[in-house]
Amino acid sequence: MICGKLWSTMQQQLRHFRVTVIGAAGGIGQPLSLLMKNNKLVTELVLHDVANVAGVAADLSHVATKVHVKSYTGASQMNDAVKCADLVIITAGVARKPGMTREQLFEVNANVVSGAIKAIAEHASYALIAIVTNPVNAIVPMAAEFLKKEDLFDPRRLFGVTTLDLVRAETFLGDFMNVDPRKVSVPVIGGHAGDTILPIISQCKPKFNDDQECREALVKRIQMGGDEVVKAKEGKGSATLSMAFASARFANALLLGLKGRKAPIECAYVYSDVTEVSYFATPLSFGPRGIEKNHGLPPLDDYEQAGLEKALKGLQQSIENGINFAQCH
Numbered sequence: 001m002i003c004g005k006l007w008s009t010m011q012q013q014l015r016h017f018r019v020t021v022i023g024a025a026g027g028i029g030q031p032l033s034l035l036m037k038n039n040k041l042v043t044e045l046v047l048h049d050v051a052n053v054a055g056v057a058a059d060l061s062h063v064a065t066k067v068h069v070k071s072y073t074g075a076s077q078m079n080d081a082v083k084c085a086d087l088v089i090i091t092a093g094v095a096r097k098p099g100m101t102r103e104q105l106f107e108v109n110a111n112v113v114s115g116a117i118k119a120i121a122e123h124a125s126y127a128l129i130a131i132v133t134n135p136v137n138a139i140v141p142m143a144a145e146f147l148k149k150e151d152l153f154d155p156r157r158l159f160g161v162t163t164l165d166l167v168r169a170e171t172f173l174g175d176f177m178n179v180d181p182r183k184v185s186v187p188v189i190g191g192h193a194g195d196t197i198l199p200i201i202s203q204c205k206p207k208f209n210d211d212q213e214c215r216e217a218l219v220k221r222i223q224m225g226g227d228e229v230v231k232a233k234e235g236k237g238s239a240t241l242s243m244a245f246a247s248a249r250f251a252n253a254l255l256l257g258l259k260g261r262k263a264p265i266e267c268a269y270v271y272s273d274v275t276e277v278s279y280f281a282t283p284l285s286f287g288p289r290g291i292e293k294n295h296g297l298p299p300l301d302d303y304e305q306a307g308l309e310k311a312l313k314g315l316q317q318s319i320e321n322g323i324n325f326a327q328c329h
């Protein structure tokens with residue numbers, strides 16, 4: 001006789017995952033879909049876009065992995081695209097041009113993401129939802145409000161993807177300290193825009209030993225990493241390849257958790273009671289139901305504490321914008 005616990009562990013080990021990428025024909029969507037096609041935890045990869053995505057699916061379907069690829073196009077096929085998904089990654093929406101802030105994308109992207117959220121609520125209510133679309137700081141609270149309206153909001157399952165801030169912090173600190181970025185670990189908490197991005201360099205491993213001037217320059221570069229790419233692309237969009245790398249890393253951690261395997265701790269922007277604002281990124285552990293543990297604030301020194309005060313003000317405003325949008329629609 002197999003006991004209940006052993007049986008459920010075996011079931012978990014055998015689980016196959018259906019991952020849907022919304023915005024799959026886009027700058028992030030395409031390379032992210034390629035990385036998911038190469039992920040051993042994925043069995044079915046579903047691509048959705050308002051633009052023609054059948055070509056991307058045909059192309060990916062020739063990649064020699066066991067992942068089965070499907071595609072759906074347009075608003076009328078959104079429901080089919082998300083149906084029974086275990087994980088939906090939303091990359092649909094408009095990207096910044098030089099001189100724009102992420103907040104300026106809110107109106108148009110809120111409409112795009114709310115369409116996806118309504119479909120998920122109806123057809124994939126147990127899915128984990130990872131939102132890449134900007135402005136993450138406002139879009140995630142908005143998405144939560146739409147889910148609350150359907151009585152389907154589960155704070156363990158909704159994520160704003162901030163992994164690119166971690167990836168940048170690891171890269172810039174690694175380069176500076178002459179260490180392989182893959183060996184650098186540094187929490188980046190708060191949100192995903194300017195001052196709300198808080199790299200906690202006091203907790204960096206290996207230890208950062210340089211002076212305050214160097215530390216402040218690194219913090220600024222991490223906070224403004226997005227602008228660096230937007231400027232260099234000269235009007236042709238924002239970070240896509242590094243973001244695909246980052247969101248695939250985050251998705252892999254979520255899938256490992258779903259599978260009941262040990263998943264790496266990642267920071268993400270989630271519903272939170274860690275600070276006085278209701279959404280905040282901190283280090284998280286994942287399990288079969290999404291967030292298993294929120295590790296809360298890492299220790300902060302005085303400089304980081306001052307940064308936190310500033311970040312909270314910016315976040316509060318964005319959270320209100322997101323909630324107000326959902327309440328009026």
Ligand SMILES: NC(=O)c1ccc[n+]([C@@H]2O[C@H](COP(=O)([O-])OP(=O)(O)OC[C@H]3O[C@@H](n4cnc5c(N)ncnc54)[C@H](O)[C@@H]3O)[C@@H](O)[C@H]2O)c1
Binds near residue numbers: 028029092112115132
């Ligand atoms: N969280 C982060 O760290 C991060 C990093 C980089 C970019 N972003 C954001 O990700 C978003 C996408 O960036 P991108 O460079 O891939 O843009 P993109 O314009 O290259 O691609 C967006 C895709 O979304 C599709 N789309 C638009 N409306 C849709 C809808 N209603 N349903 C389905 N698909 C729809 C478009 O057809 C397009 O293919 C932007 O909002 C950008 O600011 C976030």
Ligand SMILES: O=C(O)C[C@H](O)C(=O)O
Binds near residue numbers: 229
């Ligand atoms: O900067 C942007 O607009 C895209 C993204 O949020 C980034 O950080 O690269």
